[in-house]
Amino acid sequence: MTAGPPLSQAERIARLRLARTDRIGPVTFQQLLDRFGTALRALDALPDLIRKGGGHGHTLPPEGQIEAELEAGERIGARLIVLGDAAYPAPLAAVDPPPPLLWTIGDADLMARPCIAVVGARIASAGGQRIARGLSQQLGEAGHVVVSGLARGIDAAAHAGALPTGTVAVLGGGVDDVYPPDNADLYRQIAEQGCIVSESPVGARAQAKDFPRRNRIISGLSRGVIVVEAELRSGSLITARLAGEQGREVFAVPGSPLDPRSKGPNELLRQGAVLCEGLEDVERAFNTLRTLREPAADNPFNHAPDDIDQALIDQVAALLSPTPTPRDELARALGQPIGVVAAALLELSLAGRATLLPGGLVSL
């Protein structure tokens, strides 16, 4: 996403509608924008694409649903930021694929400042919470905005420590989904002094499936992720893994082997995370930090024809398997230009006959 002219209001609403369409996840959303340039043109082309891909019974969300989402946002004073808006945070746009949109409450400009995530166990020790609070305060005073997930324990302590200097809470449900109830006061303070962010529609209650997407945004907004206390199988370790995949620095606060909540950070240290006892460790790492991975500049659809032959679509479909396969491998197998195969795969995915994955991979 390089900076372009401001999007029209119609295009912004079309992006919201495209993002809310069944079977259109962030990968397909990105590819439709790449192929058609705008969401308005993509929406126009969609029924035909779906039919050609062999799908049926697949429809766009009714305009009323989209209007209702916009009105719900307006009612609570939330702001919609779509991919392509100037306010869309650059580090998040560099994620592959970027979330199509964000709803925000509060000061969205915080996301334009250097952000760092502090995450960890819900059932945290008193010491762990003290570390999270103190670290976030130090980070805030040094100019970092602290991002976390408004969960109990470490997340709440991290937000609390950074409240005076700037903190961003990313939710799994809508921006108005105050959860857990213990954090209602904290939620209110962040809405007033910080920023609440979510990819979900206003009014949506958080479900388990929302948290991986939420975690991707936490790490995607941030230059680095600090894990304070976490068990081995935990959302915090998933956030750390996503951060690594996104080319962000992973930090871990070490802990005693006697506490099971140290297992997560200690395992991250084994895997090469930066040991973090305080601000100094963060600054040292950033001073020698590799640059963020640049978003892929090449658009595979650059030389795609407007219309893809139906026989070719079926040939591509026949090559797919449940194992993710690189798009360019399919192109070589068929002796076809990558743009043609990418366009065929896009139509198959909209028809529910293929799943587009990050990094140009595709599976059945």
Place this chain on the structure above:
Amino acid sequence: MTAGPPLSQAERIARLRLARTDRIGPVTFQQLLDRFGTALRALDALPDLIRKGGGHGHTLPPEGQIEAELEAGERIGARLIVLGDAAYPAPLAAVDPPPPLLWTIGDADLMARPCIAVVGARIASAGGQRIARGLSQQLGEAGHVVVSGLARGIDAAAHAGALPTGTVAVLGGGVDDVYPPDNADLYRQIAEQGCIVSESPVGARAQAKDFPRRNRIISGLSRGVIVVEAELRSGSLITARLAGEQGREVFAVPGSPLDPRSKGPNELLRQGAVLCEGLEDVERAFNTLRTLREPAADNPFNHAPDDIDQALIDQVAALLSPTPTPRDELARALGQPIGVVAAALLELSLAGRATLLPGGLVSL
């Protein structure tokens, strides 16, 4: 030290006497053996060497002193092992320079088994002591002999955990110097079931200057050193540094940044120590371990003449400064063979006009 024929009793006593001579530390001891082949011949040559180096007032320890040391050892049932004895532990012989001798009480064969050191803070937390004890028990059951320093806290807990499977306590004072008094019971148990080791004469009380030498033996006997709790400036971190220099693996048990006793191990982790939460971490590291550094095979004195010119000795002395200088740099500066310069330096060191350092370095 490659295995040779057993040393005669006279030679073994000569090695003890040589080691107890003023100005003869481990480096000089090793070089005298290299130059003269035996301690008996080195003792014969010594008065002449000292005189030629420009020293005076320097004498061998009286034979009565050496006899008294041997008798004191015999009285308490201690055993003398000199460098070159079959019982001298191979990993310690690979240290540059190796300690010339060890006094032992108990089962000296333990040192021939794979050893690992567990060391840490004297004023240790209850948790730290529990970790040290549990880890040592695990290590012992897996076949490792646990080496430590019989200090309060972590050392004592490590010995206690490995008492049933085999533990070696290395002391700063003589092998009969029971210190601290709290550990008198533990000392007795180790003397009966394990092994007590020291480089110091029987009867000697530990002094501050003895501990760096003691720490060198702890790491030198071991394939690796595990640091459990330690402040930043502590003997345990010195032992870890020595272990690194000796090519041994350094392990650190992580701890919370809230406890100052975690600073030491956490700093070691930053510097690349292997994170250790239990036996598995140790075994994994040893399975991929670099081999121990081999002792240098070349004897610089191989082609040295029997007699070094007095003028040359003074030329070498003139080149020395307080900054450690490689021996071969001096040889190049003088256009002399390395063996000639090494021999001149040996004489200067015996005369107190040069200090021989490990790694072929020398200073004023």
